[in-house]
Amino acid sequence: MSSNDPKKPKLIQNGKRMSGRSFTDLRPLKITAGVLKQADGSAMIEWGKNRIIAAVYGPHEVFPKFLTDNRKALVGARYVMAPFSSLEDHGRSGPNRRSIEISKVAKHVFENVILTNKFPKTIIDIHMDVVQSDGGTRIAAITAASVALADAGIPVKDLVAGVAVGKVDGELVVDLDKLEDNYGESDAAVVISPRSGEILLFQMEGLLTPDEVKRTVRLASDAAVKVRDVQVKALKDRYAQVANEQGEQLL
């Protein structure tokens, strides 16, 4: 949050954002399910300039074994950014403090929706690799991972949909791009379960009045429904593809 940075561009002009979007428009969003052969489930998300690949492995045996839970499956989540993923200098590969925190809260989201009691003594691993970043990578990664879980055939209570909402030049706007993320006054990553309307992830920083925070989650809830439509389409396309590959069948 560096709204007093001299390099800050004017982010809103004549009621439009720099990208030409209205305050509630999403960036172009496309999800493709089943992009990887080895993984049990996978998805690639293209959201603005974000390119993130999610893969699901499992349920499989837990290692080390003593961590096994006899009543339910464990959920493992790993979010990482590739060292070449940003427009800036080459980053360090592997997890850092930021990605460890994001992996932890992402894991909590999926612990909520996966029917873990169906797979005792196992672990379901969810990997989210950011290969190009453009603001809002964590919510894009979780959105993609939710599709990958469904692609893996793992029973879930709901698809979960994420979006970032922030205050930019004094206005609350939906789906922050990188400039809005860097120069805005606040930033909240939100993941919603559209069926229950529950907030499964909320990470906010910046200065907002309590009313603005309340509007932030409501804007996110509305946007999550749009994101969910794209997720559903990705899965339907994937099943149509599988059906085509199998050719004509009597039953």
Next chain:
Amino acid sequence: MISDQIKAQFVKELIKKNERPDGRQFLQHRDISIQKNVFENCEGSAICHLGDTKVLAGVKIDLATPFPDRPNEGMLSVGCEFSPIAHPSFQAGPPGEASIELARVVDRGIRAANAIDLTKLKVADGKVLGVFIDLYILDHNGNLTDAAAMAAMSAVKNAVVPKVVQDGEAFKLDREDRKSKLPLGEDVVTCTFEKIGESIILDANIDEENASSGRLTFGATTNGLVCSAQKSGSAGFNLTQFDELLDLTLEKRKDLIKLL
């Protein structure tokens, strides 16, 4: 541990009857006190006692090279150590995900609230003061987040800045001469709520934490703004709960800030 699971079950049953193990109301804090400037070597320190939970914050101020994208701003860094003295499950070694999360939640609150005016910490071109806050968990009896946030804020408020001495081209700090304070902005405190069954409680002790399915933390400033939030754990919160907890945080912040 099996005893933890039995205690968690006991807590869940109690909560269903609208009771807490220590007899508190659902939205009542334990007793809170903060000891300030407990050490002489570091620039600032505080121990927050939140019930039986004890978190120590130490502040060191060093000369530092600014981040390339913030050449005129001082540095702020928050670290957290889950020392094995605090709980049987804490093991020595590199920080785990829980301690990283805790440090980052405290960091976000202080940073977003501009609790320290980092723009006033420039020494010269390419040289700034760095404020290093280290959180030491001494006794883990639940709600480390709020205790750590209060300890950190209190230590920052009471910290002294060593005098910067120029020695030719180089700069150094005279730690014998520490008269000025850090340039401060708003105070920030956090309120952490835990969800047990369908009930929500404030300031959980450790048995209540073990019974909890999810938590929500809000950070609020002196002038009534929200500066940070973190949802953790698998349970979700609906919009009504979210709004209520936000309003409660704003209400509770007043008493907490008085203690800093």
